[in-house]
Amino acid sequence: MVMSKRMRVAAIDTSTDMLAVCVAELDGAGAAAPAVRVLASGDHLCRRHANVELIGSLDAALAAAGLSLGDIDAVLVGRGPGSFTGVRIGISTAKGLARGAMVPLAGVSTLDATAWRAWCAGARGLVAVAADAMRGEVYPALYRIEDAGVTRLFEREQVVKAADAAAAWAARPDAEELQLTGDGLVRYGKLFHEAGLMEHALERDLWWPTGEGIVRAAAAAGGPAALGDGDPALVLPIYTRLSDAEENERKRLGLAESPSAQATGVADELAGRHLQYRPLGAADAEAAAALEAACFAGAAHTPWTAAQFLEELSPAAAVPRSWWVAHDDGDLIGIAGGMIVDCDVQILDVAVAPARRRAGIARRLLAHVSYDAQMLGCTTASLEVEAGNEPARRLYAALGFTEAGVRRNYYGPGADAVVMTAPLPLVLPVDAASPEPTAAVRRAWPQPAPARTPDEQAELARRRPVLAIESSCDETAVAIIDAEGRLLANKVSTQIDFHARFGGVVPEIASRKHVEVIVGVVDEALEEAATTLGLTGGALAPAELAAVGVTQGPGLVGALVVGVAFAKGLAYGAAKPLITVNHLEGHLFANLLAQPxxxxxxxxxxxxxxxxxxxxxxxxxxxxxxxxxxxxxxxxxxxxxxxxxxxxxxxxxxxxxxxxxxxxxxxxxxxxxxxxxxxxxxxxxxxxxxxxxxxxxxxxxxxxxxxxxxxxxxxxxxxxxxxxxxxxxxxxxxxxxxxxxxxxxxxxxxxxxxxxxxxxxxxxxxPPRDACTDNAAMIAEVARRKFAEGDFSDFSVDADPNMTL
Missing domain, CATH: 3.30.420.40 (ATPase, nucleotide binding domain)
Structure with missing residues (x-):
């Protein structure tokens, strides 16, 4: 991230009932701790209305500072922990703002922001933040606050029972020094009072984070540049709890109970399950061994046997395992697996049928294995590969693996193994076929505005491209359409493979996935549109759009919220009108794609x-x-x-x-x-x-x-x-x-x-068969017509999960 010595930032946070907004100036932004000058604030308690009031509050703060978003050099956002929906509203809006205005985005902990609010109010000494996590739980955090600033006394955010946090703090030898704050005291104050801890609690109006707290937390880290490279795609929420479905997945992986090894093989008559991914089952052992034999015939690597695969599924395994298979037309065509040892997933085997290689199957299998590993607390991955297997070494290098050493004669005399290691998550592409957690490709940020010739500018003015976002369920889709109804881009990132392991869509997971991939899918659509239009100066810029459309409802509320919040941020950031679309009407208008x-x-x-x-x-x-x-x-x-x-x-x-x-x-x-x-x-x-x-x-x-x-x-x-x-x-x-x-x-x-x-x-x-399932092309068609009619939405609009025709 390129930063000037003086920069203006806009900070937002919706992780709690406090809608926190601040416009500030950082002086000496390249220094270890830039000076902060608040230009305007818009903090106010706003229970469950953050998505309605956020853009308006930011607009008012900018106006009070005598600025517009175009004068802002970076956006800051609170990443939580906090209310799941609240965190997503803030981060999704911030991603849209940064992407629309083409400025960097950086995120900080909302707990840190709460501690900095205490610092601003003059609190000094040992401060304990108890942020509300609901379910009888809090996010506990301890800080040492001095005149020079705020120091963390913990490594990472966590969630614990409120009663346990109260008991642990009361048992500290310095408990009498503790000054309590945090919105968890609203709900669980009685527990902390009974533990004798409320005597030194800070005043109630200090229990929530503020926009200034967000700015000061970022400044204490050295400014936005110290918090990442500024790419909005890389800023994600701080989660301290898995969804209930993923907790059950942990059980499947053997953390809480032994995984089941029931027969789940695919019969010949199930050929319609085209290229799907699922956990390895006992009935796959013979097919997996046959695939191994076909892939490694004549190689130094000894193919696994059916018995070895069955051993991997044994409840008696000493450490957790994760094994995934890919199958198509009833045939097992790929397999990958590993075991978890001391926060490292050791990849034991990766094999893809020779006729199906170079189609991204190995990458997607490893995406599933590495995701399981992350759920089990792994931070790294490791593997061995034959020194002479150049294609495999290139694949692993592309996934983020680096060569850490060589094991001589590992596969036999003269057959060395190259040891490779990688941090998690692996470098996996964000595209329509890969919805798993990703490490996005690093890029310079902020991106420069594209250079257009006069003819290209005239063509864009004539075509008036409208971008539309669909996120009502388990697919993140983005399409761009021109004024005459020609589709310029149509991208979909589906989560079907992920939800398949749970037997249906899990709303909480769907929402999290939308937050992860939405920037990448928008970027791909902007790039595809530029290619379709024959533009030579790079991807379409948000400022070159005519409008931004988005599905308002009906659908899963957590999924809709992400799309609506991002679209509002994108439209406001790019100074474009916002258009909201009824998802059901989108399905109706999909017929126009086939019969204009x-x-x-x-x-x-x-x-x-x-x-x-x-x-x-x-x-x-x-x-x-x-x-x-x-x-x-x-x-x-x-x-x-x-x-x-x-x-x-x-x-x-x-x-x-x-x-x-x-x-x-x-x-x-x-x-x-x-x-x-x-x-x-x-x-x-x-x-x-x-x-x-x-x-x-x-x-x-x-x-x-x-x-x-x-x-x-x-x-x-x-x-x-x-x-x-x-x-x-x-x-x-x-x-x-x-x-x-x-x-x-x-x-x-x-x-x-x-x-x-x-x-x-x-x-x-x-409608075209590819326009039947949830897609953004149909949303774009509705948005195009509404744009022509001047039917725009206010930035106070919210998702409507129960919308009807």
Whole structure:
């Protein structure tokens, strides 16, 4: 990060109920401890309204300082620990601000900021911060505060029970010197009072961090440059607790209890599970050994046997292991694994089928293994590789490994092993195929504004590109569209592989992943758009956009919050209008990507993982919802049936592939509400019928023919969809019909609707299959039209998880 001796910074923090905002000037920014001059503050208590008030509060502080964001040299943000949602709002907004204004971003601990507030108020001596972590817990931190500044007396942030923190502090020999502060005292003050610690507590209004505290914590570290290279992609929250799902994953890894080694191999009829990644199971041992033999035939490395792989899964293993496999079309095509020893994951084996190399499979396998290792507290990785295996050595070097030594004759006479080590996380690309934790490629920051020729500037003014962000569930997507509807970029970073290990989307994990990858996906879209436009001066700059669009809802609130907060920061930072989009309307507009002349009135069916809905589109923006599901959505039913069959997540593609070879009339599953004479749907009964059938057949010792079951299940779902759609077309008189949502990619549903409705004189429009699942292209199409109409949103807008058409 390049810094001048004097720099202006904007600092924000939303980790607690205090919305902290400060505009300040650092004098002597290159010094060990720059002098701080506060220009304006906007701190105020703001419980659960941070996303609504943050940009407005920053704007007011800048105005009070007589500045605009364009006058700011860097953005500072509190990284927590604190409220999970609050931390994400602050960091996501800060990432957007920095990326939009193209200035550096640095993060500091909110606990440090709280201690510096105490320093500003004149507190000196031993200060204990107890920040609220809810669940009966606090984030405890001890500091020595002197005239010269604040000194940490702990190594890293942690979370403990409030009662335990109170007991530990009360037992200290210097307990009488402790001065307590922190917002945890609001909720747990009684516990600390009973421990005899509240006598020297600081005044209540000092219990929260402030914007000035954020600035002074950064200045004490030597200014923003000392806190990182300024790249917004690299600033992440401070988490002290795993999600509940990841805690269960720790159990799978053997921390709390022995992992299960149940047979989870893939049968031939499960070929639809295209290139997925999952933990190694006992049933994979033979296939893994065969892959080893194929990969290392004639090599110095002795291939692993099936027995050795089984030993790795043994509950009696002395240290935790992590093993992952990649499979495609029923075949195991890749494997990687390691064991954890003293905070180091020792990579034991990496093998990819020769015909499938150079496709990033080894990288993604190692991403899963290294992530597991980090969850187990590892900070480094190590491995041995044959000295003569140049391709493997190049791969590992690209992942961040460096050569640490050589073991002579390790693989036999004349066959040396090169020892390589790397810090975690590994250097893994942030792209549509790699959603795992990454160490982003280092780059100079801030990035210079691109140089454009007059012709390029005129072309950008004519094309008026609009960037759109979609983060409603488990995919971080960014698209850029021009004024005429031409897609300039379309990027998606999916988390499906990660959630697959839990059998479905875990909201907390989805939100964390969005925070990790959103800057990288935006950067990729900006680069792709510049290439599409033929620009020669580098990636598209945020200031060259016409507007920023984002999904406001419906969806997972934690996921939506990240996208909305980032989009608001990006739009404000780039001085561009903000456009919010209804996700459901996005699925409707996806049809325009296939049929630009589609015009209302028409009937629209939305079939996705979270929604099943029949809509009469009377005009663009004028929607009458005729009926919705009473329980499970169609996509949800597919996932639950697939889970009952042990087919993994997501269930739709697997069942669709199986159904291709099945008889849709083989099993008489119920058609729920087929003749209800309304437009409501119900799928829970059908799901129960399928599960009951599986249990009965299994109990009777009969083999279930999966293709027949899948085809019969699909038929039961789709027959009802057709019947309701045809009834709605007849009632309204509409002669056009279209489809949307993830299940709209199902080839059998698409063909059935085209055939049956086409024979009845109805024109059927279907969105491109790659635009059926959550994507930003459909959000961009809505945002483009709203931009043309001047339909902009205020920066006080918030995510709306329950948004309807």
């Amino acid at each position: 002349d589609l015009k209302p009135p028409f009937i629209f069916t939305l079939v996705s993982g979270g929604h099943t809905m029949l809509v009469h589109v009377r005009a663009w923006g004028d929607y009458e919802v005729l009926g919705e599901t009473l329980d499970d959505a169609v996509g949800e039913a597919f996932d639950k049936v697939a889970k009952a069959l042990g087919l993994g997540y997501p269930g739709g593609p697997v069942i669709s592939r199986l159904a291709e070879e099945g008889d849709p009339q083989a099993i008489a599953f119920p058609r729920a509400m087929m003749h209800s004479h309304d437009y409501r749907f119900s799928l829970s009964g059908l799901k129960t019928a399928v599960v009951t059938y599986i249990e009965q057949e299994t109990a009777a010792g009969r083999t279930i023919h999966l293709p027949d079951l899948a085809a019969s299940f699909e038929a039961a779902v789709f027959d009802v969809q057709f019947k309701k759609a045809w009834d709605a077309l007849k009632q309204t008189g509409a002669r056009e019909y279209c489809l949307g949502g993830g299940v709209a990619a199902n080839p059998h549903l698409r063909q059935m609707l085209v055939d049956k409705l086409g024979r009845r004189g109805v024109r059927v429009t279907l």
